[in-house]
Amino acid sequence: MKLTGAQIVVECLKKEDVKVIFGIPGGVIMPVYDVLYSENSIKHILTRHEQGAAHAADGYARATGKVGVCMATSGPGATNLVTGLANAHLDSIPLVAFTGQVSTGLIGTDAFQEVDISGITLPITKNSYVARDVKDLARIVQEAFYIARTGRPGPVLIDFPKDIQLAQTEFKYPESVSLNSYKPTFNGNVKQIKTAAQEISKAKKPIIYAGGGVISSNASSELRDLALKTNIPVTTTLMGLGSFPETHSLSLGMLGMHGTAYANYAVSAADLIIGLGVRFDDRITGKLDEFALKAKIIHIDIDPAEVGKNVLVDIPIIGDTKNILKKLNEYVHKKKETEWLKTVEDFKKKYPLKYSNNEELKPQYIMETINKISKDNTIIVTSVGQHQMWAAQYYQYTQPRSFISSGGLGTMGYGFPAALGAKMGCPEKTVICISGDGSFQMNQQEIATAINNNLAITVIIMNNGYLGMVRQWQEFFFDKRYAETTLNGNPDFVKLVEAYGGTGIRVNKKQELYPALEKALSLDKFVLINCIIPKEENVFPMVSPGSPISKMIGVDKL
């Protein structure tokens, strides 16, 4: 039987086991929506802005490990996805985005709502397609999903002209993907793994530096095996939070610009750094010339292009982190606790994360309180800014995929829609979105999406009336000249939520926090808690841009 292009796409989505699509319809994607209208096995979540759809699909992917799917019409619908695609690209999140396109005959004529979206997104997608022939469609969709989730994951865009949606052909889903130009390496080189194992045995001051790759390859238990067998302390990146339980004595929390002082000191003193699924980003290394000068570096990653990009690596191992760690764990010898662990323990005691916990409603205190009352199955989703760093520092992540945040792109406004996506993917889990007042307003239109779909998440706004992180930088590096960082004209967030028919709670005082949280988490519906925090609270420790990570502001002072 012949199917239309639109029907074929929906059949392909079913073959790929897609359960949820986030999107907004429009002119030239209507044939697909018409098919979805009578399709029961796929739920479509209507967001209020396409950026929300892309972030929601991203949050869904991070929470579940599956490929997130978003959909938009041509032109402005497609361009509104761009930030979301860039965000997924920088954090290596598997996403497939469908955009409607004007009919093939009109492409290139500046037709109504026409943009060259595959051209626009060229540097921020792993691959993209313009489906110009209905006969190619099934193969394209299959390839897109395969490319998005394998190797180093990433977003793939399919631009789908309207006439191809309506054209008909026989539907046949290819049995397997055949791409002779795309063959990611999965198994690490055994010789290199053995060399790495030897270095680990020899090392006196080793440290594991784990990143998002550990989470995307589901290698947390292998990481734990390695750390426990060898007694090597573990620090993680922002993207790696949750890959190793922060409640464990070997955990040093997060490193880098706003990492713990003890993690940064330990990395700076180490003689061996074992990088797992990381990319030695500038927020981690600080001044590159002075990063881990005494250390040999083992770098395990699936992407060969990351090896030697920022730092010179002594032992590169290319492949899937999980596979490599499994092998590596066979070769490493058990190691007892060493002098080094005592040194690290000492760092921890001397330079703990600290803030002045007074009568005020401190953001750090908010995170500690959430940490106390939240259960194991909680996912924390953040936007970008000071609140993000406090959420990273003052909550103990013990499970992979329990912390979802925009790392590489640093997208304000990411958190709220991503939290909705996470909740769609994991309805059985408690999803708490931490946001700033600035970030929240960048996608607050999605309150409607949350309420309309009964997505029971709790949003906590750390409201300081500032673009806080920028203000902090202005305080330190621009002589307190707070240029355009004061958010005058903020709405009353409680009333705002109520206007949508939702529940809002305002928390002004410290003692109001706990009851508000308890209430929100017991209600099983969308609740926003507007926490009024001290206006000029800072995130410490802080490594000034261009400084080595061993030189931090706000460590000795506290």
Next chain:
Amino acid sequence: MRHTIAVLVKDHPGVLARVASLFTRRGFNIESLAVGHTEETGISRMTIIVEGDERVLEQITKQLNKLIDVIRVKDIFPKNSVERELALIKVNTNSLPARSEIIQTVDIFRANIIDVNNQIMTIETTGTEDKINALIELLRPFGLKEVVRTGKIALPRGSVSTSGLNKKAE
């Protein structure tokens, strides 16, 4: 240092844009670029000449390899390879003495005259970049009307092959 990079790609629309953008992003100027079909249907070969820092180039090579439509990337070293470029040179031939001098030069360079009238002569030449540069310089005094060059193409010497598909995951 100057590099000759051979890139085997799938013959899809958009591949050239993807490849070129990787160079632009890192601030590399592509000196020459030649694209054409290979012995295999559906596979094209780009020969790209760039000048740049070794480490950045290594990074670009790796990034090129990551592109889904790129099958293979190879840095071709001039020492172990044969390289050719083709040029068409349109030169003024206003006076008779000029005309015979040009014909002599063309002979010495083993180039061909492929179009002629009483105003101009169009000369076709192939060879290394140096040879073509030399010919152009000798013809310049007569008045160059127009010069077009294909950009360099290159193959490794001997039985070594740059192509050979399905080798990316080695």
